[in-house]
Amino acid sequence: MNNVIGHNIKKARELARISQERLAEMLDISRATLSAIENGHIAIDSGKLLTAARALGRPVSDFFREEDEALALLYRAALEEAAPPPARSAFERFCKAYRELEEIVGVADTQLPPPDYSASPGAESRPDQFAAQVAASERQRLGFGEHDPIINVFQLLEEQGVRIFRYPLEHDNVFGLSAFSLKYGPCILLNSVNTIERQIFSLAHEYGHLLMHRRFYQSAEPASGLEKEHSMEIMANKFAANFLVPAAGLRDVFWRDIGQKDIGLQDLVFLKRYFKVSAQVVLRRLRDVGLVQKQRADDLAAELEKRAPEKQEFVPLNEDVLRDWSLVSRFKHLARKAALEGMVSLGKLAELMNRNVVDAKRQVQEWRKEVTFA
Amino acid sequence: MHRLATGKASLDSSVIVDFHLVGRIALLEELFSGRLVMSDFVGQELIDANLQLTGVETIALSNDEEWKFFQTLRQDRPGLGPGELGAIGVARFHNAILVTNDRQARLAAEEFDISVHGGLGVLEYAVEVGRLSGVEAVEVLEAMISQGAWISEELVEQFRKRVLDSR
Numbered sequence: 097m098n099n100v101i102g103h104n105i106k107k108a109r110e111l112a113r114i115s116q117e118r119l120a121e122m123l124d125i126s127r128a129t130l131s132a133i134e135n136g137h138i139a140i141d142s143g144k145l146l147t148a149a150r151a152l153g154r155p156v157s158d159f160f161r162e163e164d165e166a167l168a169l170l171y172r173a174a175l176e177e178a179a180p181p182p183a184r185s186a187f188e189r190f191c192k193a194y195r196e197l198e199e200i201v202g203v204a205d206t207q208l209p210p211p212d213y214s215a216s217p218g219a220e221s222r223p224d225q226f227a228a229q230v231a232a233s234e235r236q237r238l239g240f241g242e243h244d245p246i247i248n249v250f251q252l253l254e255e256q257g258v259r260i261f262r263y264p265l266e267h268d269n270v271f272g273l274s275a276f277s278l279k280y281g282p283c284i285l286l287n288s289v290n291t292i293e294r295q296i297f298s299l300a301h302e303y304g305h306l307l308m309h310r311r312f313y314q315s316a317e318p319a320s321g322l323e324k325e326h327s328m329e330i331m332a333n334k335f336a337a338n339f340l341v342p343a344a345g346l347r348d349v350f351w352r353d354i355g356q357k358d359i360g361l362q363d364l365v366f367l368k369r370y371f372k373v374s375a376q377v378v379l380r381r382l383r384d385v386g387l388v389q390k391q392r393a394d395d396l397a398a399e400l401e402k403r404a405p406e407k408q409e410f411v412p413l414n415e416d417v418l419r420d421w422s423l424v425s426r427f428k429h430l431a432r433k434a435a436l437e438g439m440v441s442l443g444k445l446a447e448l449m450n451r452n453v454v455d456a457k458r459q460v461q462e463w464r465k466e467v468t469f470a
Numbered sequence: 471m472h473r474l475a476t477g478k479a480s481l482d483s484s485v486i487v488d489f490h491l492v493g494r495i496a497l498l499e500e501l502f503s504g505r506l507v508m509s510d511f512v513g514q515e516l517i518d519a520n521l522q523l524t525g526v527e528t529i530a531l532s533n534d535e536e537w538k539f540f541q542t543l544r545q546d547r548p549g550l551g552p553g554e555l556g557a558i559g560v561a562r563f564h565n566a567i568l569v570t571n572d573r574q575a576r577l578a579a580e581e582f583d584i585s586v587h588g589g590l591g592v593l594e595y596a597v598e599v600g601r602l603s604g605v606e607a608v609e610v611l612e613a614m615i616s617q618g619a620w621i622s623e624e625l626v627e628q629f630r631k632r633v634l635d636s637r
Contacts (some may be wrong), residue, residue, distance in 0.1 A: 098534065098537070100541070101537070139532060139533060139534055139537055141530040141531065142509070142510050142511060142530040142532070142556065143510045143528075143530040144530075146510060146511070146514050156511065156514075156552050157544075157551075157552060160541055161542075169483075196548065199548065200548055200549050201521035228532065236562070238569075251610045272480065276528055285548075359507040433547070438573045438574065438620075439549045439574075440549040440550075440555075440574070441482075441484065441549060441550050441551050441554045441572040441574045441575055442482075442483055442484045442487065442554075442572060443482065443483050443484075443511075443512075443550070443553035443554050443572075444549055444550055444551035444554070444574075445549030445551075446483075446515065446518075446551065447551045447552070451522075452515070452518040452519035452520070453483040453484075453487050453515045453516075453518070453553075454487055454490065454491070454519040454521065455519070457487050457488075457617075457618055460618055461617065461618030464618065464620070465588055
């Protein structure tokens with residue numbers, strides 16, 4: 097047992113980039129004692145373990161896991177660190193809690209992960225075309241064909257086993273982050289500070305990475321590394337655009353509802369609501385598909401910029417997508433089921449939901465009322 | 471004499487939160503004065519929830535045997551959190567009665583022959599020592615239930631009879 101706790105402290109300390117000296121100081125022990133704890137030679141007491149957990153930003157349960165390294169959550173190397181350690185820590189905590197809930201409720205491994213296209217021919221030689229093809233075949237696989245809009249991409253992807261975690265990141269230029277592991281499957285963190293349009297696009301973008309670049313998820317943290325990262329980003333954007341706004345579907349709506357007269361801002365509003373994306377994405381797709389000439393697209397882009405300053409959305413979508421998803425969120429369903437059927441204790445529920453015990457208790461009471469007075 | 475009248479009591483968060491939500495946390499402090507022990511994992515849960523229980527001896531798990539017990543229990547009962555595991559560990563290694571309102575924790579403790587009581591037992595004990603009247607105890611229980619304490623109707627009815635008949 098000492099080995100497990102010690103090894104996990106060491107691993108978490110290294111990931112948090114805290115020196116042995118510094119952590120020893122926080123725990124009020126000598127560096128030699130910490131070294132002996134990390135090497136499993138002596139036992140840590142639970143008080144010190146709690147201090148270590150706080151210092152390293154981890155739930156205390158993390159230190160008891162006897163987990164195979166191969167099952168750990170892995171990231172794709174990125175040009176720069178995409179999210180700060182506290183956000184990653186919260187993200188990993190969510191992914192592990194999700195899996196734990198599945199195991200407790202008895203529904204772990206009930207679905208296959210989405211397909212892995214990363215070894216397919218064409219990924220390297222014709223990346224743009226490849227991304228569009230993957231988007232088309234994924235739409236086909238999910239039953240949307242070439243035309244239909246995706247009404248709720250959050251719900252759709254969660255149904256595919258993707259664990260989606262929304263977290264407020266201080267910098268709104270950080271859009272999202274994805275990770276993959278054999279045990280936890282595909283996991284996506286979205287910056288909840290961004291507009292709903294941005295979150296939808298980022299979700300599809302990260303999903304694209306998980307489909308097309310899965311073999312690159314090899315790093316224990318999203319550190320810099322890959323030179324080809326830039327082209328992978330372009331591919332993921334291409335995937336997201338084609339996945340959310342399919343060319344055939346866009347043409348259909350365009351000829352049916354907009355016609356040959358000059359396209360205006362009101363048409364962009366209609367199309368963005370139809371496909372649940374930003375006005376910028378609609379405009380880009382109209383250009384890509386050849387439905388709008390460059391000059392007109394530039395004029396409209398300038399109009400959009402005037403009406404919606406940077407980082408604001410022109411005629412924002414409402415957050416119904418999030419509200420609807422929340423009602424059928426699998427994570428919430430599992431937590432509710434586990435709590436109401438007595439499969440988890442109050443302390444465990446609080447830990448899994450990252451809440452304190454009083455808030456967890458109030459949540460259970462709300463759930464119970466829903467069922468009792470329905 | 472009530473079984474909670476002597477010996478140490480190791481509380482977990484479930485029972486503390488239930489008493490807190492009806493404004494009766496002082497009752498626990500009073501009834502178990504000088505006998506309250508608590509795992510530091512439970513202590514951390516209380517700190518996180520901004521709750522305070524005074525006059526408690528906080529106990530850390532420290533030796534190999536305690537950790538082994540903790541880890542084995544954790545693996546056998548994945549539905550228990552560190553707080554409940556710690557409370558059970560403290561009860562076992564410090565010869566205390568476990569006081570919990572959690573079904574999973576109760577089952578686990580019974581497996582190791584650890585004496586267990588819940589909020590109902592605490593209220594009964596309060597009536598027995600004259601700290602609450604039977605009617606007050608029923609009122610506290612009803613308030614707890616309205617705040618989310620989950621106790622079967624059958625147990626509530628039995629409790630009602632016992633404390634009201636004892637007048």
